[in-house]
Amino acid sequence: MSQPIDENTVRPERGKAGPLKTIFVSVIIILTGVALIWLIFETEPTATRKNAARETAMLVDVQTVNRGRYTPTVEAMGQVMPAREISLGSRVGGEIIHQAEAFTPGRRVGKGTELLRIDPADYEVTLLQRRSELQQARADLALEQGRQTVARKEFALLGEDIEAVNDALILRKPQLQQARARVAAAEAAVKQAELALDRTLIRAPFPAQVLSREVTLGSQVSAGQALGRLVGTGQYWIEATVPLAKLRWLSFSSDSDAPGAPVTLYHDSVWPEGQSRAGRLTQLVGELDGNARMARVLVTIDDPLALAQSAGQPPLVLGAFVRAEIEGRPLTDVVRLERRLIRRNDTVWVMEDGKLAIRDVDITFRDQDYAYIRSGLENGDQVITSELASVVSGARLRLEGDNAKAETNE
Secondary structure (H helix, E strand, O other): OOOOOOHHHHHHHHHHHHHHHHHHHHHHHHHHHHHHHHHHHHHOOOOOOOOOOOOOOEEOOEEEOOEEEEOOEEEEEEEEEEOOEEEEEOOOOEEEEEEOOOOOOOOEEOOOOEEEEEOOHHHHHHHHHHHHHHHHHHHHHHHHHHHHHHHHHHHHHHOOOOOHHHHHHHOOHHHHHHHHHHHHHHHHHHHHHHHHHHOOEEEOOOOEEEEEEOOOOOOEEOOOOEEEEEEEOOEEEEEEEEOHHHHHHOOOOOEOOEOOOEEEEEOOOOOOOOOOEEEEEEEEEEEEOOOOOOEEEEEEEEOOOOOOOOOOOOOOOOOOEEEEEEEOOOEEEEEEEEHHHOEOOOEEEEEEOOEEEEEEOEEEEEOOOEEEEEEOOOOOOEEEOOOOOOOOOOOEEEOOOOOOOOOOOO
């Protein structure tokens, strides 16, 4: 008899075939992936270096320069100060019995304007007394002259010669000289009394502005006491400081026929935009500024309060700080270039035949806005005014309107 098939003996064989199949499928997938990766790398496009040497010309702006004659400026800061200032004082003592309305700080007064009056009573009495003494001295002189005439007649009657030694005594010449001396002294005393009386009136010695007042109506003053401060309104000074190295470029006035360098004054934060005042450089102060160690110069301004010929212009205020632009000596055969166009180490970028050239320049003078170049630039040179990202000598350049690109091949 045939024996039945045991199913349990078959199932274990199927279990062994399953893992083999899984491994085989995995291997196939891996191989397929490797093949795909290889195919991708083999078919990847490659970069080409064809025309890699193409160069783009930089777009720039230029300024054509020319040599010529220019006047530089030296900029300085200065303080407004009075050219003429006095401390008004009394030359006699007494009580102030009158005070002019104009004698007030800030007010302007003309030459000879009465400001104060001191009680003149005592001085009037003294003057009367001195005049009386003068009359007495003149009367004594007249009497003595009469005595001398009588003495001459008496000795003339004697008919005798008088020795020279006794002549002066006999003719009363010493007494006559004394009488004349007393008259002269009395006249001087009268003049002194008149002066003292006149000095009871305090007047402005020149056209001025009152800065301060030290006394008022009823004050008791003594000779030499300060009454107030006055400054002249005809001229002000600007005391400015400039570097020592720039003094040789400035012209000072040696006399009225040789005025100093013109100066333009600005008070940027106070005066309206565009307004300025004109002055002249007059004097070099023979002392350095204590803080900045720079030279001190004086600029003279006429009619500083704009009262006459400068009417309509802004007035100057004492103590204010202003900006002064002083004209320097003219420079000839130089190129004037904006200071911003001077590059590092005193070089200038120039466009030559469409390429960048870096020029070394010799700068004679620099002012606030310009540099004045003695050598390194010539007439017709095209100075580059644009800022460049890359500065390489020989780099290609182009102007507005030229071809957009310039190409060169390696």
